[in-house]
Amino acid sequence: MLSCEDVSYSYLDRFPALDEVSLDVLPGQRLALLGANGCGKTTLLKVLAGLVFPTTGTVSAFGRPLTEDALADAGLNAAFRARVGLCFQNPDVQVFSPTVREEVAFGPLQLGLPTDEALARTTQVLELLGVADLADRTPMQLSGGQKKKVAIASVLATNPEVLLFDEPTAALDPRSRLWLEDLLATLAASGTAIVSATHDLDRLTHVADRAVVLAEDHRVLADAPTTEILADHDLLVTANLVAPG
Amino acid sequence: MADPTVLHVGQHVDVPAWLLAPEPHAPVYRPSGRRRRRGFLDATADRSAQVLRQVVLCDETAARPGLLQRLDPRTAVVAMLVVLVALALVHHPVVLVVAWAAVAGLAAASRVPVGLARAWVVVPAVTCLVAAPVTLSVVRPGDVVVVLWTWHGTGHGLTAQGLTAAAVLVARAGCSVAVVLLVTATTSWTGLFAALGALGVPRVFAQVLAMAHRYLVLLVTVAADMVTSRQVRTITGVRHDRTGRAVLGASVGALVAKAYQLTDEVHQAMVARGYRGHTRTLRTCRFGAADLVAALVVPAAAAALLIWDGTLG
Numbered sequence: 001m002l003s004c005e006d007v008s009y010s011y012l013d014r015f016p017a018l019d020e021v022s023l024d025v026l027p028g029q030r031l032a033l034l035g036a037n038g039c040g041k042t043t044l045l046k047v048l049a050g051l052v053f054p055t056t057g058t059v060s061a062f063g064r065p066l067t068e069d070a071l072a073d074a075g076l077n078a079a080f081r082a083r084v085g086l087c088f089q090n091p092d093v094q095v096f097s098p099t100v101r102e103e104v105a106f107g108p109l110q111l112g113l114p115t116d117e118a119l120a121r122t123t124q125v126l127e128l129l130g131v132a133d134l135a136d137r138t139p140m141q142l143s144g145g146q147k148k149k150v151a152i153a154s155v156l157a158t159n160p161e162v163l164l165f166d167e168p169t170a171a172l173d174p175r176s177r178l179w180l181e182d183l184l185a186t187l188a189a190s191g192t193a194i195v196s197a198t199h200d201l202d203r204l205t206h207v208a209d210r211a212v213v214l215a216e217d218h219r220v221l222a223d224a225p226t227t228e229i230l231a232d233h234d235l236l237v238t239a240n241l242v243a244p245g
Numbered sequence: 246m247a248d249p250t251v252l253h254v255g256q257h258v259d260v261p262a263w264l265l266a267p268e269p270h271a272p273v274y275r276p277s278g279r280r281r282r283r284g285f286l287d288a289t290a291d292r293s294a295q296v297l298r299q300v301v302l303c304d305e306t307a308a309r310p311g312l313l314q315r316l317d318p319r320t321a322v323v324a325m326l327v328v329l330v331a332l333a334l335v336h337h338p339v340v341l342v343v344a345w346a347a348v349a350g351l352a353a354a355s356r357v358p359v360g361l362a363r364a365w366v367v368v369p370a371v372t373c374l375v376a377a378p379v380t381l382s383v384v385r386p387g388d389v390v391v392v393l394w395t396w397h398g399t400g401h402g403l404t405a406q407g408l409t410a411a412a413v414l415v416a417r418a419g420c421s422v423a424v425v426l427l428v429t430a431t432t433s434w435t436g437l438f439a440a441l442g443a444l445g446v447p448r449v450f451a452q453v454l455a456m457a458h459r460y461l462v463l464l465v466t467v468a469a470d471m472v473t474s475r476q477v478r479t480i481t482g483v484r485h486d487r488t489g490r491a492v493l494g495a496s497v498g499a500l501v502a503k504a505y506q507l508t509d510e511v512h513q514a515m516v517a518r519g520y521r522g523h524t525r526t527l528r529t530c531r532f533g534a535a536d537l538v539a540a541l542v543v544p545a546a547a548a549a550l551l552i553w554d555g556t557l558g
Binding site for chain 1: 300301304434435438439455456458459460462463507510511513514515516517518519520521525527
């Protein structure tokens with residue numbers, strides 16, 4: 001579905017964020033991007049979402065090169081955005097519409113769904129996430145956890161084939177976290193690819209089958225099944241994911 | 246040789262010895278009997294909190310049942326424009342005062358809290374200061390009704406014409422502001438922005454306004470948090486106005502940087518969900534019986550005001 005090959009990226013051409021990173025995102029797979037703070041997880045998600053473009057290396061999506069030029073094509077852009085959804089770490093970034101209902105409907109409407117269908121889908125997704133009673137609230141009236149749920153709902157509403165999550169369970173209470181893990185597993189079973197950037201190892205096996213570990217030098221340190229990654233203590237220490245000793 | 250001021254804890258952390266000892270500079274924990282003087286930052290924090298309270302109060306007022314809350318936002322905006330034009334054409338202060346009283350009556354029927362109506366008094370008071378020179382004979386010659394000084398044997402002071410002009414100015418400003426505040430207090434911001442879009446204001450403009458409102462509130466919250474975080478680390482009773490202003494300056498810089506970063510990420514979040522420069526939004530406005538009544542009553546009331554104003558001369 002998505003593929004990166006030797007992707008490097010630097011902010012302002014001075015601050016490296018990714019260094020020759022390669023990975024594939026496969027249908028139905030739950031992939032975790034693991035790494036310490038500042039190792040490039042968020043940047044990699046944005047590269048996969050076609051929001052930033054690599055300085056060197058190539059990215060392809062659904063068999064075509066994913067470049068700025070390619071996404072300038074309206075048809076391809078719409079097709080790509082319909083297939084790939086990104087949930088930002090900071091829900092305030094994502095919840096920009098005046099009300100929760102409009103926020104969740106934003107994606108479906110931009111993708112050309114009729115208003116009635118977009119509204120019906122919005123209602124269903126809000127009910128799915130247990131926040132239907134917040135539909136007419138403004139973002140200012142939401143708690144951090146509620147905003148996170150609305151941000152997740154706004155991405156689910158476009159029914160993407162690839163779901164990119166930046167710290168998906170951050171700011172969620174334990175019950176909501178378990179519920180989200182179940183939902184992600186169900187979506188993956190139906191063929192949706194889930195990519196989650198996280199440094200939370202405690203619940204890793206519940207959100208991912210495979211993990212790509214990014215080192216603090218922004219390179220890929222390992223790409224293996226989650227259980228293998230978790231069993232390799234030295235690797236986790238090197239990646240600064242667990243304390244030495 | 247080991248540094249005696251550093252304690253080695255475990256394998257990784259060298260903690261300075263002072264961090265593990267009681268703070269010798271901490272003031273004694275007892276009342277000093279002196280009131281803490283409020284400074285520049287306290288006022289800023291208070292003001293930020295006040296802005297947030299106003300926003301919340303506005304939203305709550307718009308959501309509660311009331312006379313004007315029944316109106317569709319489009320009706321409310323058009324009615325507001327009709328009344329503002331009528332007020333701009335009225336020239337007699339008595340008519341304006343009556344209109345003002347009517348607006349106050351509508352506010353009461355719409356259950357607008359007193360906290361939101363404070364500006365109804367503040368704006369005319371400020372306008373009084375601005376209009377004060379107009380009352381003087383040196384600015385607006387006419388029949389002097391109160392002599393304040395004499396110049397070459399001629400009495401100068403407040404003129405009847407000047408007082409009338411000032412009264413019209415103050416009443417018109419006060420009444421117009423009251424109408425605008427009444428509509429914004431009884432209509433949700435989201436409804437107002439949607440109404441602007443529905444009434445022909447370019448959709449992108451209405452959307453930018455809506456997002457500006459959304460993120461302004463967020464940035465005020467961040468600013469308030471910044472000031473509060475500085476306050477909780479302010480220990481001494483010394484006034485810190487100068488450093489306070491420096492902190493505020495730095496905070497403004499940090500806020501600008503944060504706003505810039507936020508702008509970038511919000512745009513990315515929009516693009517990621519299919520935004521390509523043209524936005525489709527939900528239309529949530531609905532006309533009802535109250536709108537029909539308003540469509541008949543508001544123009545009639547505006548016409549009545551103008552006719553009465555004409556008969557008064």
